[in-house]
Amino acid sequence: MSLGEFDLIKRFFQRARPQPGIDVGIGDDCAVWTPTPGRQMLVSSDMLVEGRHFLATVAPERLGHKALAVNLSDLAACGATPRGFTLALALPRADAAWLERFAAGLFALADAHDIPLIGGDTTAGPLNLCITVFGEAPRGQALLRSGATAGDDVYVSGQVGDARLALEVFRGALSLPGDEFERVRSAMEVPQPRVALGQALRGIASSAIDISDGLIGDLGHVLARSEVGCTLEVDALPRSSIMSVQRLAVQHLCTLSGGDDYELLFTAPVSARAAVESAARAADTPVARIGRIEERAGLRLVDAVGKAVPATFDSFDHFKTPHA
C-alpha cells in the first residue's frame, strides 16, 4: 500500500483526544503552547538510527517506546516535568502495519507520562527517528551536570548493564538461557525513563545525568563539567541476578561501560541521604550509593574493601577477544 505524508500523519499520529496544555498541536506550521509562569523550558533531541541505536529485529512497539524513552530520560536527568514532544520520521516505505505498532508503543509511553505529540515531520528515506522533547522546571531548579562538589555521594538508580549484556548476546559474544535473554533484551529494548525520580530529586541532587553511553563515560561528563574527581566502588554497582553470575570481565564491561541503561547517575551532599531515600521511595525507584566525589581530578575504581580495581577503558576490549 502507499500512504502520502498527510494521510500517514492523520492516520497514525494525529489523535482525537485533547492535548493537555497545548494551544495548537499537529496540523499547523508550528505547535503553540503557553509556558507555565515562573518555570524554565527544557529541551532535548535524540536521533535513532537502525543498526546503531536499535537492531532491525526490534518489535515496532518497542522501537516506538524506546525512541521516546531515551528522550524522556534526558528530561528526567534534568528533573524536568515533560510537556510534549515532536517526532520526525524517515521511513523506507509507508508500511501501515509497522506504523500502527510503532505508534502504539510510542503513545503508550506518552500516555503514561501524559504528554502529547505536538508536531513533527515524515519523509521517505533510510529509517531514522528524531524526537525532540520539551519539559519545564521551576526557575533555577533544573538538575545539571555541573553541580557536583567534593564530598558528595554518587548514586545510580535501578540496575545497570543488562542492556549491554543483551547486545553481547545479539553479537554472539556470549549466550544466555532463553528466559534470561528475554529479560535482558527487555532492558535494552524497553528502557524505563526515570522521570518521577528526576523530579523528586529537584532541590536534593547536586548534579545528574542519564546513562546512555555507559556509566563511566557519563560520570566523566559530570566530573568534567563539575571540575571534580571521583572514587567509584565497582562492587556497589547495582546489577541484576542475571548479571551477577557472569564472568567478572563481563560484569565490568556491562556495568561500567555498557551504555543504553537510561538510569540516572546523580550526586547529593552527605547531609541529603535521608532526602535521597525519601525521593527514591516517592518515585518508587531504587537507588544505590556507589561512590564519592573528590577534589582530586580523575576517576578511581575500587572494590568493596577500597582496593584499586585495575580496570581501564582499554581493558574492556579484552572482552572482545575470545581468549580474554
Add this chain to the structure above:
Amino acid sequence: MSLGEFDLIKRFFQRARPQPGIDVGIGDDCAVWTPTPGRQMLVSSDMLVEGRHFLATVAPERLGHKALAVNLSDLAACGATPRGFTLALALPRADAAWLERFAAGLFALADAHDIPLIGGDTTAGPLNLCITVFGEAPRGQALLRSGATAGDDVYVSGQVGDARLALEVFRGALSLPGDEFERVRSAMEVPQPRVALGQALRGIASSAIDISDGLIGDLGHVLARSEVGCTLEVDALPRSSIMSVQRLAVQHLCTLSGGDDYELLFTAPVSARAAVESAARAADTPVARIGRIEERAGLRLVDAVGKAVPATFDSFDHFKTPHA
C-alpha cells in the same frame, strides 16, 4: 580522519560566543531557557534527507543554510520571533572539511537571525538532518492556517517557482543558460525564510502558511483549516524574469505546484491592505495580491480577466511527458 561524537560537537557546533537568552546550552542533558513572560512558545521540526530534500551535489554551506531556513520558514509562517534551535545529524562519516563548511552555512543564517544552536545529537548513519526550532509570539497573536475568512485577500511574498525550475533542470526535463541556472539553483538551495515579514504581519494577516509543498497544496491546507474556498488569479503569481519566459505549462507547474519556495502565503481583510503594504515595506519583502477567499468551498483558478484556467493537479503531469 576519525572524529568521535563529542569531539565533533565540540569542534564544529559548540561556540564560544555567548548564547543570547539561553541559560544552559550545548553540553548538558537538556538545554534550559527562560520563556518571555506573556508570550507563547512555538516549535517546529523538519527532517531533510538526501535525494528527497536536497541533491548530493549541493554545497555543504548551502545545505547548512537550507536545513535551518526551512525550519525558520515555519516560524515565519506563524509570525514567531525565533529563539533557538536544536540539530540532530546522522552522518555516513565524520568528514571534517564537509562539517566545517556545513557549520559555516548553518551559523551564517543562525547569526543573521541571532539565534543560538542550543543542543542536539550526532550519530553515524545515512545522511539525515533534523532541526527543531523554537520561537515566541505574544499570546494569541501567532498566525495560524485556520483564520481565513470569506472576502479576505490572498497574498504571497517574493516570487514562486524558481526552485522547481532548477529541479527540472537537474532532472534533465529542460535546460537554461548557465547564469540563469545559477540563479534558479540559488532559489532552490539558498531559500530566504521570511521571518521579518511574518512578525510584521502579526495582528494584520488573518491566516498564513509557508510554501514548502507547492502553492496550491499549501493553500489547500489553509482552505481546509479555515473551512473556506478561494479564487486564485494565476497570472498574478509573482515570478522571476527567468520564469516568465518559460512555456506556460512550465510556469503553471512551477508556480502553482512547485514546492521548495519558502515564501509566505497569507490572507488579510480588504480593510488591511494599507497595513499589509506597510508590513511588507517594513520587512523589506515584496508581496503580491493573488486571489480572494470565498465562502464556497474549493479552489478556482482564473486568468487576468477572470476566465477559468482549466489546469488541474493532474494536468501538471503532462510536463513530465516529452510531448506535453
